[in-house]
Amino acid sequence: MKSLINNFPNEVRSDLSSLIDNGGVLRAEKCEHICQLLSISIENLMVKLLPLAASYSKSELSSYKVGAVAQGIDTKGNGISDLYFGANLEFSSLYNSLHAEQAAVSNAWLDGQKGIRSIAVSGAPCGHCRQFLKEVAGNNDLQIILPADSASEIFLPGENPEDNVATIDLSKLLPAAFGPLDLGCEQLMMEATEEGHQLELTRQSDSYLVLQALLAANRSYAPYSSNYAGCALEMKTGEIFCGQYAENAAHNPSLSPYSSALSKMILSMPEFDYDDIARLVLVESPTMVSQKSITTTLLLACNKDVELEYFAADVKS
Numbered sequence: 001m002k003s004l005i006n007n008f009p010n011e012v013r014s015d016l017s018s019l020i021d022n023g024g025v026l027r028a029e030k031c032e033h034i035c036q037l038l039s040i041s042i043e044n045l046m047v048k049l050l051p052l053a054a055s056y057s058k059s060e061l062s063s064y065k066v067g068a069v070a071q072g073i074d075t076k077g078n079g080i081s082d083l084y085f086g087a088n089l090e091f092s093s094l095y096n097s098l099h100a101e102q103a104a105v106s107n108a109w110l111d112g113q114k115g116i117r118s119i120a121v122s123g124a125p126c127g128h129c130r131q132f133l134k135e136v137a138g139n140n141d142l143q144i145i146l147p148a149d150s151a152s153e154i155f156l157p158g159e160n161p162e163d164n165v166a167t168i169d170l171s172k173l174l175p176a177a178f179g180p181l182d183l184g185c186e187q188l189m190m191e192a193t194e195e196g197h198q199l200e201l202t203r204q205s206d207s208y209l210v211l212q213a214l215l216a217a218n219r220s221y222a223p224y225s226s227n228y229a230g231c232a233l234e235m236k237t238g239e240i241f242c243g244q245y246a247e248n249a250a251h252n253p254s255l256s257p258y259s260s261a262l263s264k265m266i267l268s269m270p271e272f273d274y275d276d277i278a279r280l281v282l283v284e285s286p287t288m289v290s291q292k293s294i295t296t297t298l299l300l301a302c303n304k305d306v307e308l309e310y311f312a313a314d315v316k317s
């Protein structure tokens with residue numbers, strides 16, 4: 001990551017270094033500063049950052065590194081919002097892989113963003129990710145940004161050909177889409193209210209880690225099963241990373257709470273080792289759906305010495 005930052009002009013390296021200490025988040029004021037110094041658009045900056053995002057990829061199976069950079073919708077008035085990194089994360093079972101676009105959206109959601117305005121990706125989003133993005137707040141106007149030299153002709157070139165940017169609306173990449181409205185769901189992922197789902201643990205705990213997992217479960221998005229779920233991961237060094245469950249109308253592109261937490265950990269600790277995981281807590285409201293077995297399986301694939309701490313919760317009556 002540091003060597004990739006050194007590929008940028010000297011005057012922007014300190015702004016970019018904040019990405020390392022800030023879990024793959026580049027604040028709007030730093031984005032604006034970099035764009036001014038380099039005289040480039042935010043879209044161009046997002047494309048230039050893709051190799052940095054891809055450097056977080058854990059793709060032992062495919063050796064195919066994907067980076068994504070998402071821009072949130074919350075702005076402080078200057079039109080530019082915070083940027084969020086994501087990279088693909090592979091497990092020993094293919095269908096549990098986390099895609100870079102999912103990781104970037106999860107990063108933004110965990111930071112409190114209420115939607116996504118645009119997302120840059122190293123290559124055209126796969127069908128799984130197009131469907132995942134269809135569930136995200138802001139999807140109606142969501143712009144996909146690609147490096148121009150890897151975009152097909154259906155992408156529109158940027159205003160300045162030197163920008164090496166090509167864009168297209170998600171709606172054009174996923175026409176006649178199936179989405180939340182088809183299942184009668186009007187609230188989108190990232191739109192959850194501050195008060196959350198009013199979950200209450202069925203077994204009391206005053207552990208800080210458990211309460212963090214409860215908070216994540218309260219912020220989760222589970223309109224199709226009501227299986228609100230969140231997890232909290234503690235490292236041996238004491239850092240804590242949370243993950244929020246997000247369902248998808250097409251089911252399979254749903255985001256598991258453990259993948260969400262693990263991805264945030266990887267973005268925050270590039271030198272991590274799976275053996276550095278000390279504890280993992282899952283809090284959920286189990287219904288016909290439960291995250292318990294998949295979380296146990298995924299944890300086992302990463303670290304055989306840690307046992308999942310499981311807490312059920314009910315919605316307060």
Ligand SMILES: [Zn+2]
Nearest residue numbers: 099126128129
């Ligand atoms: Zn994908």
